[in-house]
Amino acid sequence: xxxxxxxxxxxxxxxxxxxxxxxxxxxxxxxxxxxxxxxxxxxxxxxxxxxxxxxxxxxxxxxxxxxxxxxxxxxxxxxxxxxxxxxxxxxxxxxxxxxxxxxxxxxxxxxxxxxxxxxxxxxxxxxxxxxxxxxxxxxxxxxxxxxxxxxxxxxxxxxxxxxxxxxxxxxxxxxxxxxxxxxxxxxxxxxxxxxxxxxxxxxxxxxxxxxxxxxxxxxxxxxxxxxxxxxxxxxxxxxxxxxxxxxxxxxxxxxxxxxxxxxxxxxxxxxxxxxxxxxxxxxxxxxxxxxxxxxxxxxxxxxxxxxxxxxxxxxxxxxxxxxxxxxxxxxxxxxxxxxxxxxxxxxxxxxxxxxxxxxxxxxxxxxxxxxxxxxxxxxxxxxxxxxxxxxxxxxxxxxxxxxxxxxxxxxxxxxxxx
Amino acid sequence: xxxxxxxxxxxxxxxxxxxxxxxxxxxxxxxxxxxxxxxxxxxxxxxxxxxxxxxxxxxxxxxxxxxxxxxxxxxxxxxxxxxxxxxxxxxxxxxxxxxxxxxxxxxxxxxxxxxxxxxxxxxxxxxxxxxxxxxxxxxxxxxxxxxxxxxxxxxxxxxxxxxxxxxxxxxxxxxxxxxxxxxxxxxxxxxxxxxxxxxxxxxxxxxxxxxxxxxxxxxxxxxxxxxxxxxxxxxxxxxxxxxxxxxxxxxxxxxxxxxxxxxxxxxxxxxxxxxxxxxxxxxxxxxxxxxxxxxxxxxxxxxxxxxxxxxxxxxxxxxxxxxxxxxxxxxxxxxxxxxxxxxxxxxxxxxxxxxxxxxxxxxxxxxxxxxx
Numbered sequence: 001x002x003x004x005x006x007x008x009x010x011x012x013x014x015x016x017x018x019x020x021x022x023x024x025x026x027x028x029x030x031x032x033x034x035x036x037x038x039x040x041x042x043x044x045x046x047x048x049x050x051x052x053x054x055x056x057x058x059x060x061x062x063x064x065x066x067x068x069x070x071x072x073x074x075x076x077x078x079x080x081x082x083x084x085x086x087x088x089x090x091x092x093x094x095x096x097x098x099x100x101x102x103x104x105x106x107x108x109x110x111x112x113x114x115x116x117x118x119x120x121x122x123x124x125x126x127x128x129x130x131x132x133x134x135x136x137x138x139x140x141x142x143x144x145x146x147x148x149x150x151x152x153x154x155x156x157x158x159x160x161x162x163x164x165x166x167x168x169x170x171x172x173x174x175x176x177x178x179x180x181x182x183x184x185x186x187x188x189x190x191x192x193x194x195x196x197x198x199x200x201x202x203x204x205x206x207x208x209x210x211x212x213x214x215x216x217x218x219x220x221x222x223x224x225x226x227x228x229x230x231x232x233x234x235x236x237x238x239x240x241x242x243x244x245x246x247x248x249x250x251x252x253x254x255x256x257x258x259x260x261x262x263x264x265x266x267x268x269x270x271x272x273x274x275x276x277x278x279x280x281x282x283x284x285x286x287x288x289x290x291x292x293x294x295x296x297x298x299x300x301x302x303x304x305x306x307x308x309x310x311x312x313x314x315x316x317x318x319x320x321x322x323x324x325x326x327x328x329x330x331x332x333x334x335x336x337x338x339x340x341x342x343x344x345x346x347x348x349x350x351x352x353x354x355x356x357x358x359x360x361x362x363x364x365x366x367x368x369x370x371x372x373x374x375x376x377x378x379x380x381x382x383x384x385x386x387x388x389x390x391x392x393x394x395x396x397x398x399x400x401x402x403x404x405x406x407x408x409x410x411x412x413x414x415x416x417x418x
Numbered sequence: 419x420x421x422x423x424x425x426x427x428x429x430x431x432x433x434x435x436x437x438x439x440x441x442x443x444x445x446x447x448x449x450x451x452x453x454x455x456x457x458x459x460x461x462x463x464x465x466x467x468x469x470x471x472x473x474x475x476x477x478x479x480x481x482x483x484x485x486x487x488x489x490x491x492x493x494x495x496x497x498x499x500x501x502x503x504x505x506x507x508x509x510x511x512x513x514x515x516x517x518x519x520x521x522x523x524x525x526x527x528x529x530x531x532x533x534x535x536x537x538x539x540x541x542x543x544x545x546x547x548x549x550x551x552x553x554x555x556x557x558x559x560x561x562x563x564x565x566x567x568x569x570x571x572x573x574x575x576x577x578x579x580x581x582x583x584x585x586x587x588x589x590x591x592x593x594x595x596x597x598x599x600x601x602x603x604x605x606x607x608x609x610x611x612x613x614x615x616x617x618x619x620x621x622x623x624x625x626x627x628x629x630x631x632x633x634x635x636x637x638x639x640x641x642x643x644x645x646x647x648x649x650x651x652x653x654x655x656x657x658x659x660x661x662x663x664x665x666x667x668x669x670x671x672x673x674x675x676x677x678x679x680x681x682x683x684x685x686x687x688x689x690x691x692x693x694x695x696x697x698x699x700x701x702x703x704x705x706x707x708x709x710x711x712x713x714x715x716x717x718x719x720x721x722x723x724x725x726x727x728x729x730x731x732x733x734x735x736x737x738x739x740x741x742x743x744x745x746x747x748x749x750x751x752x753x754x755x756x757x758x759x760x761x762x763x764x765x766x767x768x769x770x771x772x773x774x775x776x777x778x779x780x781x782x783x784x785x786x787x788x789x790x
Binding site: 337 | 471474475477478479481483
């Protein structure tokens, strides 16, 4: 099955839709939180189903049926590797991106350097050992020079996510790879033997920007199936030749002894299909999403010129489907509830932070004032999102924001009532 | 704009309906979520973030503001620490009673009044009336099965005088849920909360063992003094307890009493064991809603006493005990008309005159030959 066959808009309708002919009162469902979770592509669902029933054999078993399953697993691995421009034997399958990040950190010795806006799974790994946290600019991007300044003889790993899932900025991973390569050369000359690796968590970037490992120049890369319309609890860690992974889960020695436990063949197969689809559709889909996102952004800013969009201004430095917008003085939690009542699901930042009533560590790192941060929505569009969805969402957001302003008695500078 | 009411919102059904009713009655409602202490331990399900989200949902639906007040310090100091300390001393305390006194009708009410509230309100099942002299009286709720006055006896009358219990007059919880659904509040299916909010399903034992040290001791048969087995800390056991006694078979045995100093748990297989019955109880730290001076008027009158939330209202009389060291009328004896099951020290005994809750005290000891 060629992934290109599916590169058309007709395949997009996998999003939850209201049951046909819903009554006038039943709000339509408009899911705009694709950075949190994506619905599985139908192709990925049908690809995985046989492995849940008739092709259930353990890939490590000796008979022909099991060896066929093993072959399918390895085929999936090869396809995943191909999609990221890598060799199959450098790909370790994991139960999701969090595990892959943990595995990447376990591969390095010494101090780790990461940036303040990373996902919790990276920051938590860093905090568990000697670490340095590099700050970011007001657009969320880290400067490669700041990363270079953080390097010393003791650093064994630099970890920078390719795209930030909360504000959507794309990090200069390639430039940081050059910094790390220069450090490697310096160590060679100075006779320092400690290796230094560059890890990038590309979970949020896949399907939107290139995740080709050689063009990124990293040594380790994390991907998640759950963010590319594949199943949850499936991910991978790619490691360059010469990077020795150390197991966190011990047992029967699967995945070259790096990750024991009977392989999730169904998950791997679905991941391969999902990633191929995402890669094949990437160019067209990115442009489509960026246009929809820009439209939404324009409409919200036209209505509320005092609202604030966070993230880089340049289109190529932003995830195409992501809009992070703050309504200073309003409470995002209330906006989310108001939108939920209209059937619109949006996020307020990374789900973990949002549930704890803490200002997001990402916005804190950018120096966003608390009263601005507290009014922040993260809206992420995805493959099933249509123009009509954006229309509906824009009008709902305008309505809910205006209602809150009325309740709070905020006139709001230049808010023309429609 | 009507009178200003500060309403404690928990995210539950009762306070949600309270908010709606107060608004319908024309009050200027300020909803407040009190964030209490939570313990970060595996297995401890601290649902406050979910509860806050539910409270917020209700407030957005009703179009009112929800403030979040951090009561973590007060809760930790006056409820959690009190709980642990009381268990360590061999008592079985009632943290909800303390929470009402120090947090809900303490910190919360004080701050609300300081911010200009005319009234405070909560979703408690209780009723308040005011007599001709302007004094507040606390009455049991219309729904006797949900009545929560047992937890309110330590709250002062002058606080009650400015308290509204919007659901106290409603006939049943089912009616409360129906009224919530009618108003589209979205919480009507939430289960009733019970137990100590910050402990959740893991139970008091796991919580105590996280704070207090295990200490091996004997389980002794009350009648014979025979050692029947071992336990891992007398503070973990409470009077009347049947489960958790690891005696390896034999008849069901009940805890008669515990001695935390000697670290002994006394048990019996006889449900009619005299030590499980009493005719009187001594209370300490008693509080009287109408003030200590009112306690003397109660002496010799036929009253009702409850020793458990929604438990039986047992006919009894109250006698104020002389104690120069204690606050006036803070030590009393309860004499029951009929023998009663003994109650673990630390629990509350709450005194009623008909529907009215007069006050109560902390049970120190149960005594009297209750054998029947």
